[in-house]
Amino acid sequence: xxxxxxxxxxxxxxxxxxxxxxxxxxxxxxxxxxxxxxxxxxxxxxxxxxxxxxxxxxxxxxxxxxxxxxxxxxxxxxxxxxxxxxxxxxxxxxxxxxxxxxxxxxxxxxxxxxxxxxxxxxxxxxxxxxxxxxxxxxxxxxxxxxxxxxxxxxxxxxxxxxxxxxxxxxxxxxxxxxxxxxxxxxxxxxxxxxxxxxxxxxxxxxx
Amino acid sequence: xxxxxxxxxxxxxxxxxxxxxxxxxxxxxxxxxxxxxxxxxxxxxxxxxxxxxxxxxxxxxxxxxxxxxxxxxxxxxxxxxxxxxxxxxxxxxxxxxxxxxxxxxxxxxxxxxxxxxxxxxxx
Numbered sequence: 001x002x003x004x005x006x007x008x009x010x011x012x013x014x015x016x017x018x019x020x021x022x023x024x025x026x027x028x029x030x031x032x033x034x035x036x037x038x039x040x041x042x043x044x045x046x047x048x049x050x051x052x053x054x055x056x057x058x059x060x061x062x063x064x065x066x067x068x069x070x071x072x073x074x075x076x077x078x079x080x081x082x083x084x085x086x087x088x089x090x091x092x093x094x095x096x097x098x099x100x101x102x103x104x105x106x107x108x109x110x111x112x113x114x115x116x117x118x119x120x121x122x123x124x125x126x127x128x129x130x131x132x133x134x135x136x137x138x139x140x141x142x143x144x145x146x147x148x149x150x151x152x153x154x155x156x157x158x159x160x161x162x163x164x165x166x167x168x169x170x171x172x173x174x175x176x177x178x179x180x181x182x183x184x185x186x187x188x189x190x191x192x193x194x195x196x197x198x199x200x201x202x203x204x205x206x207x
Numbered sequence: 208x209x210x211x212x213x214x215x216x217x218x219x220x221x222x223x224x225x226x227x228x229x230x231x232x233x234x235x236x237x238x239x240x241x242x243x244x245x246x247x248x249x250x251x252x253x254x255x256x257x258x259x260x261x262x263x264x265x266x267x268x269x270x271x272x273x274x275x276x277x278x279x280x281x282x283x284x285x286x287x288x289x290x291x292x293x294x295x296x297x298x299x300x301x302x303x304x305x306x307x308x309x310x311x312x313x314x315x316x317x318x319x320x321x322x323x324x325x326x327x328x329x330x
Contacts, residue, residue: 026295029316094227106224113224116268117315120295133300138221138270 003164003189007207008199009042015129016040016168019122020183024172026117031092034175041169050167050186051150057169058146058182059083063107065115065141066153069123071134072194075165075187077119078153079111083143085179086111092177108141115139118183130198153186164189213239214326215258219251219277220266220293225315229264229293232319238326248272252280260288262326264313267294267301275301278308291325293317 004012017040024035045053063086066078081089090103090110098106116139127134144152166187173180187195216233218226226244233240243258245251248271251263263281265274278290291311294301302312311325 022297026316029318094224109222109224113222113228116222117295120268121297124296124298124301128297128299133298136268136296138268 003044003192004196004199007203008196011199011203012166012168013040013042015126016042016122016170016185018129019125020170020172022125023118023121023183026121027114027172030114030117031089031174033092033177036173036175038171041167043167043169044164044189045167047165050153050165053167053169054149054153054184055146058149060146061143062146062149063111063141063143064149065111065119065139067115067119067139068137069134071127072130072132072198073126073134073187074191075185076153077123077186078184079115079118080149080182080184081111082180086143088177088179089114089181092174092179108143112139112141115141122183122185130202132194132198153184213241214262215241215243215260216326217243217245217251217254217258217260217263217288219245219248219263219269219274221246221269222266225266225293229317229322232317232322233326235319236323236326248274248277251277255281255285259285263288263290264293265290265310267292267296275304275308278305278310282308289325289328 020037024037028035059082061083062080063083064078064080066076068076087103087107090107093110120136123134123136142152166189168185170183171180218229220226230242243254243260245254247269265278267274274292281288291313292305293313293315295315297314305312313321
């Protein structure tokens with residue numbers, strides 16, 4: 001895929017690293033634990049290929065949050081957890097003196113706020129570094145099977161065959177618990193001009 | 208004898224969890240304060256028809272009007288109320304817009320130190 005040069009590809013990975021690093025710091029504050037991150041995996045693929053990647057990599061039942069964004073980049077970001085562990089996360093964030101029923105009741109709201117914080121940190125860091133702006137929508141929490149995820153995340157159902165997406169996947173885990181999660185950014189590359197221009201301007205200053 | 212009244216704070220955030228987190232941090236500061244809560248710009252304005260808090264902590268990204276749109280109106284109607292934009296959207300451009308309105312900018316998740324520093328400025 002020739003849309004981005006090798007330097008631009010490296011820069012995207014580095015910027016996502018910085019963004020996820022900021023998000024990890026925020027998560028670490030929220031759950032009082034060290035957050036371990038994988039190196040971001042960056043792929044330029046079609047919507048059907050992204051669907052296959054989700055099916056292959058993810059556990060069968062998921063709890064998650066998604067948030068649309070638009071500006072110099074347009075797309076949808078998602079924060080995903082194995083559903084069986086999401087209550088553990090809620091418990092780590094707010095559960096000290098709450099009953100099991102209360103924790104269950106607050107699960108979706110807690111995930112939405114967590115997604116809001118983590119996804120915004122990533123996107124805002126990307127925008128700040130590139131001196132651009134991006135607007136984020138209200139986060140939506142969900143619990144679904146992995147088979148339903150492609151439908152939930154599908155950005156352009158009417159034209160999915162012709163849409164190229166930039167899929168950035170990052171795994172993270174907490175040092176003192178078995179909780180793992182997964183961040184994905186699906187960026188619509190049909191309108192990538194502003195993104196490419198911003199990357200080139202950044203590199204021109206750097207090189 | 209000087210009588211000091213408890214500080215009054217308004218929390219505006221559509222997320223109940225975000226308000227709960229803020230409340231816990233504020234209560235942990237050990238200051239005498241009364242807290243009001245609103246889950247939208249509209250409900251904040253309704254509350255402010257009958258209450259005059261000293262401080263408002265306002266989320267940015269809410270359904271309906273966002274936190275800056277709310278703050279623009281409140282700057283006119285409640286010029287003595289100090290305001291902070293409390294948001295996970297840590298973009299420089301947003302921070303500048305908040306500062307242009309005279310608001311403090313507190314990134315989410317907030318820390319007790321940041322909240323304390325902002326509130327103590329009021330005293």
